[in-house]
Amino acid sequence: MNSTTKKVYxxxxxxxxxxxxxxxxxxxxxxxxxxxxxxxxxxxxxxxDPIPVLIHIVAVLVFSILGAFQFAPGFRKKNLRWHRISGRFLVFFGLTTAISGIWLTLVYPKVPTDGDWLFGIRIAVGFWMFFCMILGFGFAMRRKFIIHSHWMIRGYAIGLGAGTQVFTHLPWFLMVGGEPSGIPRDLMMGAGWLINFLFAEWLIRKK
Structure with a gap:
Protein backbone atom coordinates (compact mmCIF):
# COMPACT_ATOMS: atom_id res chain seq x y z
CA MET A 1 0.00 0.00 0.00
CA ASN A 2 1.59 3.29 -1.12
CA SER A 3 1.53 6.55 0.81
CA THR A 4 -1.30 8.04 -1.31
CA THR A 5 -3.53 5.04 -0.70
CA LYS A 6 -2.76 5.17 3.03
CA LYS A 7 -3.70 8.85 3.10
CA VAL A 8 -7.04 8.07 1.44
CA TYR A 9 -7.83 5.42 4.03
CA ASP A 49 -43.85 13.95 17.21
CA PRO A 50 -41.32 11.39 15.91
CA ILE A 51 -41.36 11.98 12.14
CA PRO A 52 -39.20 15.16 12.03
CA VAL A 53 -36.48 13.74 14.28
CA LEU A 54 -36.44 10.45 12.35
CA ILE A 55 -35.98 12.38 9.09
CA HIS A 56 -33.17 14.38 10.70
CA ILE A 57 -31.37 11.31 12.03
CA VAL A 58 -31.52 9.39 8.73
CA ALA A 59 -30.40 12.48 6.78
CA VAL A 60 -27.42 13.04 9.10
CA LEU A 61 -26.41 9.36 8.93
CA VAL A 62 -26.42 9.23 5.13
CA PHE A 63 -24.82 12.68 4.80
CA SER A 64 -21.92 11.92 7.15
CA ILE A 65 -21.15 8.50 5.66
CA LEU A 66 -21.37 9.62 2.01
CA GLY A 67 -19.27 12.69 2.77
CA ALA A 68 -16.45 10.61 4.22
CA PHE A 69 -15.83 9.18 0.76
CA GLN A 70 -16.50 12.43 -1.10
CA PHE A 71 -13.73 14.29 0.68
CA ALA A 72 -10.94 11.75 0.26
CA PRO A 73 -9.10 13.24 -2.78
CA GLY A 74 -7.50 10.01 -4.02
CA PHE A 75 -10.76 8.07 -3.80
CA ARG A 76 -12.69 10.89 -5.49
CA LYS A 77 -10.30 11.13 -8.45
CA LYS A 78 -10.47 7.40 -9.11
CA ASN A 79 -14.28 7.34 -8.90
CA LEU A 80 -15.43 10.52 -10.62
CA ARG A 81 -18.71 9.10 -11.88
CA TRP A 82 -19.55 7.81 -8.41
CA HIS A 83 -18.56 11.21 -7.01
CA ARG A 84 -20.99 13.04 -9.30
CA ILE A 85 -23.91 10.70 -8.65
CA SER A 86 -23.45 10.37 -4.90
CA GLY A 87 -22.73 14.09 -4.68
CA ARG A 88 -26.32 14.82 -5.66
CA PHE A 89 -27.52 12.57 -2.86
CA LEU A 90 -25.08 14.30 -0.52
CA VAL A 91 -26.57 17.70 -1.36
CA PHE A 92 -30.11 16.39 -0.90
CA PHE A 93 -29.40 14.84 2.49
CA GLY A 94 -27.32 17.88 3.51
CA LEU A 95 -30.25 20.18 2.76
CA THR A 96 -32.59 17.78 4.56
CA THR A 97 -30.26 17.81 7.58
CA ALA A 98 -30.18 21.61 7.66
CA ILE A 99 -33.92 22.14 7.12
CA SER A 100 -34.99 19.47 9.59
CA GLY A 101 -32.51 20.83 12.16
CA ILE A 102 -33.99 24.31 11.83
CA TRP A 103 -37.51 22.87 12.07
CA LEU A 104 -36.66 20.90 15.23
CA THR A 105 -35.19 24.04 16.81
CA LEU A 106 -38.20 26.21 15.99
CA VAL A 107 -41.03 23.76 16.68
CA TYR A 108 -39.92 21.30 19.35
CA PRO A 109 -40.22 22.44 22.98
CA LYS A 110 -37.00 23.75 24.50
CA VAL A 111 -34.92 21.15 26.33
CA PRO A 112 -34.52 22.05 30.05
CA THR A 113 -30.72 21.76 29.84
CA ASP A 114 -30.45 24.17 26.89
CA GLY A 115 -29.47 27.76 27.63
CA ASP A 116 -30.80 30.84 25.86
CA TRP A 117 -27.85 31.08 23.46
CA LEU A 118 -28.19 27.61 21.95
CA PHE A 119 -31.43 28.42 20.13
CA GLY A 120 -29.75 31.20 18.14
CA ILE A 121 -26.62 29.11 17.56
CA ARG A 122 -28.64 26.23 16.12
CA ILE A 123 -30.63 28.52 13.82
CA ALA A 124 -27.45 30.20 12.56
CA VAL A 125 -25.72 26.84 12.01
CA GLY A 126 -28.75 25.41 10.19
CA PHE A 127 -29.01 28.33 7.78
CA TRP A 128 -25.23 28.37 7.22
CA MET A 129 -25.26 24.69 6.29
CA PHE A 130 -28.26 25.24 4.01
CA PHE A 131 -26.50 28.04 2.12
CA CYS A 132 -23.27 26.03 1.88
CA MET A 133 -25.13 23.16 0.22
CA ILE A 134 -26.98 25.46 -2.18
CA LEU A 135 -23.83 27.34 -3.17
CA GLY A 136 -21.79 24.15 -3.46
CA PHE A 137 -24.34 22.59 -5.80
CA GLY A 138 -24.70 25.81 -7.79
CA PHE A 139 -20.97 26.11 -8.43
CA ALA A 140 -20.81 22.44 -9.47
CA MET A 141 -23.55 23.06 -12.05
CA ARG A 142 -21.52 26.00 -13.37
CA ARG A 143 -18.45 23.73 -13.48
CA LYS A 144 -16.52 25.90 -11.03
CA PHE A 145 -15.28 22.84 -9.21
CA ILE A 146 -12.68 24.47 -6.97
CA ILE A 147 -15.19 26.89 -5.46
CA HIS A 148 -17.72 24.04 -5.37
CA SER A 149 -15.34 21.97 -3.23
CA HIS A 150 -14.80 24.89 -0.84
CA TRP A 151 -18.49 25.28 -0.10
CA MET A 152 -19.05 21.54 0.21
CA ILE A 153 -16.18 21.32 2.70
CA ARG A 154 -17.82 24.08 4.74
CA GLY A 155 -21.20 22.37 4.68
CA TYR A 156 -19.82 18.95 5.55
CA ALA A 157 -17.75 20.37 8.42
CA ILE A 158 -20.88 21.88 9.97
CA GLY A 159 -22.77 18.63 9.43
CA LEU A 160 -20.12 16.79 11.47
CA GLY A 161 -20.51 19.19 14.39
CA ALA A 162 -22.17 16.53 16.54
CA GLY A 163 -19.06 14.38 16.30
CA THR A 164 -16.79 17.20 17.50
CA GLN A 165 -19.24 18.06 20.29
CA VAL A 166 -18.47 14.70 21.85
CA PHE A 167 -14.91 15.94 22.42
CA THR A 168 -15.91 19.45 23.54
CA HIS A 169 -18.12 17.83 26.21
CA LEU A 170 -15.46 15.31 27.27
CA PRO A 171 -13.59 17.59 29.75
CA TRP A 172 -16.87 18.36 31.51
CA PHE A 173 -17.80 14.68 31.80
CA LEU A 174 -14.35 13.81 33.16
CA MET A 175 -13.93 16.71 35.61
CA VAL A 176 -17.50 17.61 36.62
CA GLY A 177 -19.72 14.70 35.66
CA GLY A 178 -23.36 14.68 34.70
CA GLU A 179 -25.09 16.58 31.92
CA PRO A 180 -24.09 20.24 31.53
CA SER A 181 -26.88 22.79 31.33
CA GLY A 182 -27.35 26.47 30.61
CA ILE A 183 -24.40 28.52 29.39
CA PRO A 184 -21.78 25.74 29.80
CA ARG A 185 -23.83 23.44 27.54
CA ASP A 186 -24.39 26.25 25.03
CA LEU A 187 -20.66 26.98 24.88
CA MET A 188 -19.67 23.33 24.49
CA MET A 189 -22.24 22.77 21.75
CA GLY A 190 -21.24 25.96 19.96
CA ALA A 191 -17.54 25.09 20.29
CA GLY A 192 -18.08 21.88 18.31
CA TRP A 193 -19.43 23.79 15.33
CA LEU A 194 -16.89 26.58 15.70
CA ILE A 195 -13.94 24.17 15.69
CA ASN A 196 -15.23 22.50 12.53
CA PHE A 197 -15.88 25.87 10.90
CA LEU A 198 -12.35 27.07 11.64
CA PHE A 199 -10.81 23.79 10.51
CA ALA A 200 -12.73 23.96 7.23
CA GLU A 201 -11.50 27.51 6.57
CA TRP A 202 -7.93 26.48 7.39
CA LEU A 203 -8.20 23.48 5.05
CA ILE A 204 -9.62 25.59 2.20
CA ARG A 205 -6.81 28.14 2.50
CA LYS A 206 -4.20 25.40 2.78
CA LYS A 207 -5.46 23.86 -0.47
Missing part, protein backbone atom coordinates in the same frame (compact mmCIF):
# COMPACT_ATOMS: atom_id res chain seq x y z
CA UNK A 10 -6.79 7.72 6.86
CA UNK A 11 -9.10 10.51 5.63
CA UNK A 12 -12.06 8.19 5.17
CA UNK A 13 -11.41 6.44 8.48
CA UNK A 14 -11.10 9.70 10.42
CA UNK A 15 -14.32 11.13 9.00
CA UNK A 16 -16.20 7.89 9.65
CA UNK A 17 -14.82 7.84 13.20
CA UNK A 18 -16.02 11.41 13.75
CA UNK A 19 -19.45 10.31 12.55
CA UNK A 20 -19.47 7.18 14.74
CA UNK A 21 -20.76 8.49 18.07
CA UNK A 22 -23.62 10.62 16.69
CA UNK A 23 -24.48 7.73 14.35
CA UNK A 24 -24.72 5.32 17.27
CA UNK A 25 -26.79 7.87 19.22
CA UNK A 26 -29.08 8.25 16.21
CA UNK A 27 -29.60 4.49 15.85
CA UNK A 28 -30.36 4.23 19.59
CA UNK A 29 -32.87 7.09 19.27
CA UNK A 30 -34.61 5.36 16.36
CA UNK A 31 -34.77 2.14 18.38
CA UNK A 32 -36.24 3.98 21.37
CA UNK A 33 -38.92 5.62 19.27
CA UNK A 34 -39.78 2.35 17.54
CA UNK A 35 -40.06 0.38 20.80
CA UNK A 36 -41.25 3.11 23.15
CA UNK A 37 -38.30 2.46 25.47
CA UNK A 38 -36.36 5.13 27.35
CA UNK A 39 -39.24 7.62 27.59
CA UNK A 40 -38.35 10.61 29.80
CA UNK A 41 -39.54 14.17 30.29
CA UNK A 42 -36.46 15.41 28.40
CA UNK A 43 -37.08 13.32 25.27
CA UNK A 44 -40.88 13.12 25.27
CA UNK A 45 -40.98 15.53 22.32
CA UNK A 46 -39.45 12.79 20.14
CA UNK A 47 -42.20 10.33 21.07
CA UNK A 48 -44.99 12.90 20.70
Missing amino acids: WVIGFLLFLSLVPSIAGVIRISQIATGAGYTVENQRFFN
Whole structure:
Protein backbone atom coordinates (compact mmCIF):
# COMPACT_ATOMS: atom_id res chain seq x y z
CA MET A 1 0.00 0.00 0.00
CA ASN A 2 1.59 3.29 -1.12
CA SER A 3 1.53 6.55 0.81
CA THR A 4 -1.30 8.04 -1.31
CA THR A 5 -3.53 5.04 -0.70
CA LYS A 6 -2.76 5.17 3.03
CA LYS A 7 -3.70 8.85 3.10
CA VAL A 8 -7.04 8.07 1.44
CA TYR A 9 -7.83 5.42 4.03
CA TRP A 10 -6.79 7.72 6.86
CA VAL A 11 -9.10 10.51 5.63
CA ILE A 12 -12.06 8.19 5.17
CA GLY A 13 -11.41 6.44 8.48
CA PHE A 14 -11.10 9.70 10.42
CA LEU A 15 -14.32 11.13 9.00
CA LEU A 16 -16.20 7.89 9.65
CA PHE A 17 -14.82 7.84 13.20
CA LEU A 18 -16.02 11.41 13.75
CA SER A 19 -19.45 10.31 12.55
CA LEU A 20 -19.47 7.18 14.74
CA VAL A 21 -20.76 8.49 18.07
CA PRO A 22 -23.62 10.62 16.69
CA SER A 23 -24.48 7.73 14.35
CA ILE A 24 -24.72 5.32 17.27
CA ALA A 25 -26.79 7.87 19.22
CA GLY A 26 -29.08 8.25 16.21
CA VAL A 27 -29.60 4.49 15.85
CA ILE A 28 -30.36 4.23 19.59
CA ARG A 29 -32.87 7.09 19.27
CA ILE A 30 -34.61 5.36 16.36
CA SER A 31 -34.77 2.14 18.38
CA GLN A 32 -36.24 3.98 21.37
CA ILE A 33 -38.92 5.62 19.27
CA ALA A 34 -39.78 2.35 17.54
CA THR A 35 -40.06 0.38 20.80
CA GLY A 36 -41.25 3.11 23.15
CA ALA A 37 -38.30 2.46 25.47
CA GLY A 38 -36.36 5.13 27.35
CA TYR A 39 -39.24 7.62 27.59
CA THR A 40 -38.35 10.61 29.80
CA VAL A 41 -39.54 14.17 30.29
CA GLU A 42 -36.46 15.41 28.40
CA ASN A 43 -37.08 13.32 25.27
CA GLN A 44 -40.88 13.12 25.27
CA ARG A 45 -40.98 15.53 22.32
CA PHE A 46 -39.45 12.79 20.14
CA PHE A 47 -42.20 10.33 21.07
CA ASN A 48 -44.99 12.90 20.70
CA ASP A 49 -43.85 13.95 17.21
CA PRO A 50 -41.32 11.39 15.91
CA ILE A 51 -41.36 11.98 12.14
CA PRO A 52 -39.20 15.16 12.03
CA VAL A 53 -36.48 13.74 14.28
CA LEU A 54 -36.44 10.45 12.35
CA ILE A 55 -35.98 12.38 9.09
CA HIS A 56 -33.17 14.38 10.70
CA ILE A 57 -31.37 11.31 12.03
CA VAL A 58 -31.52 9.39 8.73
CA ALA A 59 -30.40 12.48 6.78
CA VAL A 60 -27.42 13.04 9.10
CA LEU A 61 -26.41 9.36 8.93
CA VAL A 62 -26.42 9.23 5.13
CA PHE A 63 -24.82 12.68 4.80
CA SER A 64 -21.92 11.92 7.15
CA ILE A 65 -21.15 8.50 5.66
CA LEU A 66 -21.37 9.62 2.01
CA GLY A 67 -19.27 12.69 2.77
CA ALA A 68 -16.45 10.61 4.22
CA PHE A 69 -15.83 9.18 0.76
CA GLN A 70 -16.50 12.43 -1.10
CA PHE A 71 -13.73 14.29 0.68
CA ALA A 72 -10.94 11.75 0.26
CA PRO A 73 -9.10 13.24 -2.78
CA GLY A 74 -7.50 10.01 -4.02
CA PHE A 75 -10.76 8.07 -3.80
CA ARG A 76 -12.69 10.89 -5.49
CA LYS A 77 -10.30 11.13 -8.45
CA LYS A 78 -10.47 7.40 -9.11
CA ASN A 79 -14.28 7.34 -8.90
CA LEU A 80 -15.43 10.52 -10.62
CA ARG A 81 -18.71 9.10 -11.88
CA TRP A 82 -19.55 7.81 -8.41
CA HIS A 83 -18.56 11.21 -7.01
CA ARG A 84 -20.99 13.04 -9.30
CA ILE A 85 -23.91 10.70 -8.65
CA SER A 86 -23.45 10.37 -4.90
CA GLY A 87 -22.73 14.09 -4.68
CA ARG A 88 -26.32 14.82 -5.66
CA PHE A 89 -27.52 12.57 -2.86
CA LEU A 90 -25.08 14.30 -0.52
CA VAL A 91 -26.57 17.70 -1.36
CA PHE A 92 -30.11 16.39 -0.90
CA PHE A 93 -29.40 14.84 2.49
CA GLY A 94 -27.32 17.88 3.51
CA LEU A 95 -30.25 20.18 2.76
CA THR A 96 -32.59 17.78 4.56
CA THR A 97 -30.26 17.81 7.58
CA ALA A 98 -30.18 21.61 7.66
CA ILE A 99 -33.92 22.14 7.12
CA SER A 100 -34.99 19.47 9.59
CA GLY A 101 -32.51 20.83 12.16
CA ILE A 102 -33.99 24.31 11.83
CA TRP A 103 -37.51 22.87 12.07
CA LEU A 104 -36.66 20.90 15.23
CA THR A 105 -35.19 24.04 16.81
CA LEU A 106 -38.20 26.21 15.99
CA VAL A 107 -41.03 23.76 16.68
CA TYR A 108 -39.92 21.30 19.35
CA PRO A 109 -40.22 22.44 22.98
CA LYS A 110 -37.00 23.75 24.50
CA VAL A 111 -34.92 21.15 26.33
CA PRO A 112 -34.52 22.05 30.05
CA THR A 113 -30.72 21.76 29.84
CA ASP A 114 -30.45 24.17 26.89
CA GLY A 115 -29.47 27.76 27.63
CA ASP A 116 -30.80 30.84 25.86
CA TRP A 117 -27.85 31.08 23.46
CA LEU A 118 -28.19 27.61 21.95
CA PHE A 119 -31.43 28.42 20.13
CA GLY A 120 -29.75 31.20 18.14
CA ILE A 121 -26.62 29.11 17.56
CA ARG A 122 -28.64 26.23 16.12
CA ILE A 123 -30.63 28.52 13.82
CA ALA A 124 -27.45 30.20 12.56
CA VAL A 125 -25.72 26.84 12.01
CA GLY A 126 -28.75 25.41 10.19
CA PHE A 127 -29.01 28.33 7.78
CA TRP A 128 -25.23 28.37 7.22
CA MET A 129 -25.26 24.69 6.29
CA PHE A 130 -28.26 25.24 4.01
CA PHE A 131 -26.50 28.04 2.12
CA CYS A 132 -23.27 26.03 1.88
CA MET A 133 -25.13 23.16 0.22
CA ILE A 134 -26.98 25.46 -2.18
CA LEU A 135 -23.83 27.34 -3.17
CA GLY A 136 -21.79 24.15 -3.46
CA PHE A 137 -24.34 22.59 -5.80
CA GLY A 138 -24.70 25.81 -7.79
CA PHE A 139 -20.97 26.11 -8.43
CA ALA A 140 -20.81 22.44 -9.47
CA MET A 141 -23.55 23.06 -12.05
CA ARG A 142 -21.52 26.00 -13.37
CA ARG A 143 -18.45 23.73 -13.48
CA LYS A 144 -16.52 25.90 -11.03
CA PHE A 145 -15.28 22.84 -9.21
CA ILE A 146 -12.68 24.47 -6.97
CA ILE A 147 -15.19 26.89 -5.46
CA HIS A 148 -17.72 24.04 -5.37
CA SER A 149 -15.34 21.97 -3.23
CA HIS A 150 -14.80 24.89 -0.84
CA TRP A 151 -18.49 25.28 -0.10
CA MET A 152 -19.05 21.54 0.21
CA ILE A 153 -16.18 21.32 2.70
CA ARG A 154 -17.82 24.08 4.74
CA GLY A 155 -21.20 22.37 4.68
CA TYR A 156 -19.82 18.95 5.55
CA ALA A 157 -17.75 20.37 8.42
CA ILE A 158 -20.88 21.88 9.97
CA GLY A 159 -22.77 18.63 9.43
CA LEU A 160 -20.12 16.79 11.47
CA GLY A 161 -20.51 19.19 14.39
CA ALA A 162 -22.17 16.53 16.54
CA GLY A 163 -19.06 14.38 16.30
CA THR A 164 -16.79 17.20 17.50
CA GLN A 165 -19.24 18.06 20.29
CA VAL A 166 -18.47 14.70 21.85
CA PHE A 167 -14.91 15.94 22.42
CA THR A 168 -15.91 19.45 23.54
CA HIS A 169 -18.12 17.83 26.21
CA LEU A 170 -15.46 15.31 27.27
CA PRO A 171 -13.59 17.59 29.75
CA TRP A 172 -16.87 18.36 31.51
CA PHE A 173 -17.80 14.68 31.80
CA LEU A 174 -14.35 13.81 33.16
CA MET A 175 -13.93 16.71 35.61
CA VAL A 176 -17.50 17.61 36.62
CA GLY A 177 -19.72 14.70 35.66
CA GLY A 178 -23.36 14.68 34.70
CA GLU A 179 -25.09 16.58 31.92
CA PRO A 180 -24.09 20.24 31.53
CA SER A 181 -26.88 22.79 31.33
CA GLY A 182 -27.35 26.47 30.61
CA ILE A 183 -24.40 28.52 29.39
CA PRO A 184 -21.78 25.74 29.80
CA ARG A 185 -23.83 23.44 27.54
CA ASP A 186 -24.39 26.25 25.03
CA LEU A 187 -20.66 26.98 24.88
CA MET A 188 -19.67 23.33 24.49
CA MET A 189 -22.24 22.77 21.75
CA GLY A 190 -21.24 25.96 19.96
CA ALA A 191 -17.54 25.09 20.29
CA GLY A 192 -18.08 21.88 18.31
CA TRP A 193 -19.43 23.79 15.33
CA LEU A 194 -16.89 26.58 15.70
CA ILE A 195 -13.94 24.17 15.69
CA ASN A 196 -15.23 22.50 12.53
CA PHE A 197 -15.88 25.87 10.90
CA LEU A 198 -12.35 27.07 11.64
CA PHE A 199 -10.81 23.79 10.51
CA ALA A 200 -12.73 23.96 7.23
CA GLU A 201 -11.50 27.51 6.57
CA TRP A 202 -7.93 26.48 7.39
CA LEU A 203 -8.20 23.48 5.05
CA ILE A 204 -9.62 25.59 2.20
CA ARG A 205 -6.81 28.14 2.50
CA LYS A 206 -4.20 25.40 2.78
CA LYS A 207 -5.46 23.86 -0.47
